[in-house]
Amino acid sequence: KLNKLALEKIRLDDIWLEFYGYGKNPISLGDLEANEFEIIVREEKINPVPHLKFINYYDEQRFSKNNAEIGKSIIKKDFKKAAELISECNSQYALDVKEHLMKSPNDCIGALKRVPKKTLALFIHSLQSYHWNECVAGYIKNNSKKYRTLKYSLGSLVFGEAPEVDVPIVSFDTEFDNNEIKEIYLKILKKDNLTLRDFIIRQLPEVNPVSSKRILYVQTNIQYKEVDKNTVSLKFRLPPGSYATMVVRNLTNA
Numbered sequence: 001k002l003n004k005l006a007l008e009k010i011r012l013d014d015i016w017l018e019f020y021g022y023g024k025n026p027i028s029l030g031d032l033e034a035n036e037f038e039i040i041v042r043e044e045k046i047n048p049v050p051h052l053k054f055i056n057y058y059d060e061q062r063f064s065k066n067n068a069e070i071g072k073s074i075i076k077k078d079f080k081k082a083a084e085l086i087s088e089c090n091s092q093y094a095l096d097v098k099e100h101l102m103k104s105p106n107d108c109i110g111a112l113k114r115v116p117k118k119t120l121a122l123f124i125h126s127l128q129s130y131h132w133n134e135c136v137a138g139y140i141k142n143n144s145k146k147y148r149t150l151k152y153s154l155g156s157l158v159f160g161e162a163p164e165v166d167v168p169i170v171s172f173d174t175e176f177d178n179n180e181i182k183e184i185y186l187k188i189l190k191k192d193n194l195t196l197r198d199f200i201i202r203q204l205p206e207v208n209p210v211s212s213k214r215i216l217y218v219q220t221n222i223q224y225k226e227v228d229k230n231t232v233s234l235k236f237r238l239p240p241g242s243y244a245t246m247v248v249r250n251l252t253n254a
Helices: 004-009 067-075 079-086 092-103 108-112 117-143 179-191 244-252
Strands: 035-042 051-055 147-152 155-160 167-169 212-214 217-221 223-228 231-238
Touching: 035 244, 051 155, 051 244, 067 079, 067 117, 079 092, 079 108, 092 108, 117 155, 117 167, 117 179, 167 179, 167 212, 217 231, 231 244
Parallel strands: none
Antiparallel strands: 035 231, 051 217, 147 155, 223 231
């Protein structure tokens, strides 16, 4: 059990923890209302925007090196490729997958089950996140009079002003409210040789993904403080699941 004394003894690189007190109820997934950030930006030209509205893209942290590719392999039921890619990761579960494959080379599903369920689900969510980025990039490009693009590891992010629309995180149970979004998504899936039905993973039912919605735009107020000539401090607040690095991208690439 983590108490004040145990918390104060924790030492992590680049992480500072402060004890605030005890609550009456345990903290559960979904309880988070927002995240507050203070980021120091050095040697970059900042475009000060007190009230920033930005597209709620998933950023690089979501994808790591092979996360989306592993997720795609699982969805395509290419469990051998998924296990091989996971075994290249630098983690204990990667070693567990390697060990299982050495003992049972043909039991790729068994090897995948050596990975923690939340991590296995993260690979699939990474693919869904990539598809969401691609759909939004296509939608912004289709509906903006003026837009700009920014390269990232899995393609290009497109920034511009477009009408608000519900953009689902696609899965087998997705119901589309907008025909344009549906058509963009179906083209993306076709490019990856996937269909909505492929998101049903009968061999790994414990990680079957479900559809949800993600807001297209996020608004935040930003406090700026000049630390020195080439260094600026940014303070802002974001809803759960939004990326502070995406705020910085907008302020440094406008």
